[in-house]
Amino acid sequence: MSRRERAREATREEIKAVARRQMAASGTASLSLTAVAREMELVPSALYRYYPDRDALITALLLDAFADLAAALHIAVESFPAHAYGARLKAASLAYRAWSLAHPVDFQLIFGNPIPGYHGPVELTGPAMQRVFGVFLDIINEAYSAGRLRPVPDFTPAALCLPSPGNPFAHYAPPVMYSGLAGWTTMHGVVTLELFGFLPHSLHDPETFFRGRMELYLASVGLEP
């Protein structure tokens, strides 16, 4: 990479960093190229040398967020041996919550309201999302292959499609898919309500609540840590 290319990459990163900080300060949808440029002591139109438009910058931030979340989950999971399915799942869920609370902007970019006028490139965000969900599904899948998974009690195969070629999750057996969705919805429900401030103050220890919920889920699939 030439000197010029390195400088260019550094500026692209700086733009993202400033944008992230400003969104953290005043909300996701308040992303303003003008404000970013002002902080960088640039004229607004200069940013168009680095991102073709606002949507491209959002896409870059979104893909960074996906990658960052996936990395956080992988790191959490890897400190437990491959066969400790319950411990790995629990670690992944705690990492999911911790990452969400620590990166509210990125969480909102991924899981919050669609940004008006913005439609992410599904060919990029789809696989990025699958890499996140895949962390959970892969653990469950290994437990299943090892005959250690008891499908979630409400498992209803009829709710799932038959695995078809175009389906990116086709290689997961129905009990794996179903149990994975059950875990993800459980985890996400608590995190999203907590992050947006809907858990009443009378719940003064949300982490304990979250752990309890996830442990109950793990017990329901026979994977106590």
Place this chain on the structure above:
Amino acid sequence: MSRRERAREATREEIKAVARRQMAASGTASLSLTAVAREMELVPSALYRYYPDRDALITALLLDAFADLAAALHIAVESFPAHAYGARLKAASLAYRAWSLAHPVDFQLIFGNPIPGYHGPVELTGPAMQRVFGVFLDIINEAYSAGRLRPVPDFTPAALCLPSPGNPFAHYAPPVMYSGLAGWTTMHGVVTLELFGFLPHSLHDPETFFRGRMELYLASVGLEP
């Protein structure tokens, strides 16, 4: 109410209706007073006769949404006798999902990303939220009073504050509060992921999945319908 007051009220309602329709068409955060005025064949500044600013309009829409959701829950619940705790809870949860899918804009207003620069008046939105959550808590509370509630298996009293005077949920016993939060987070997790399009297509029957999840929850608190 005088003729003038009626006309004024009608215009206020028309503004909200147009705003709702436009948000449904192109996203919550795309609410534009100019666009609303254009559709009503008014000049933008005319709208300021009816709402002091954009935030006031958002607040009106938000309170409408809360009231509409609470009404939908009440209607669903009231078709079952008061002692049919399980059936009432199940009906409320199905109504929560149905309302959310039918009113995605209102759902996003309530539960989605905070709108940048907008801070709702907590003295109004707080009680509105409590009326929604209260539908669930009241049913659970009655079951508890009747000795029919088995607290959720992960019930951990220590995660809750001691009931204090300022707490709007102070009159619910800890097992009621905890079990209520467990149900709400379960329900909300599925609905929010479904609404934002994160449930993979391989789950081709989300309603059955949702019912299964809620029935498992109801069973966990001993309130099968």
Place this chain on the structure above:
DNA sequence: TCTCTTTAGTGAATGGTATTCACAATAATA
């Protein structure tokens, strides 16, 4: 080193947004 070409950054212009305000037109009231 000197020229040529690529690139970063500028500044003006267009058209969108919320909001304020002075003014005109209209409707209700005394």
Place this chain on the structure above:
DNA sequence: TATTATTGTGAATACCATTCACTAAAGAGA
């Protein structure tokens, strides 16, 4: 009918994204 309150207008301010022609500077090749 004369007065008053209210509705709507149009201009002005101050943001925003985006495009484009232009300048200045940096790198490449001779």
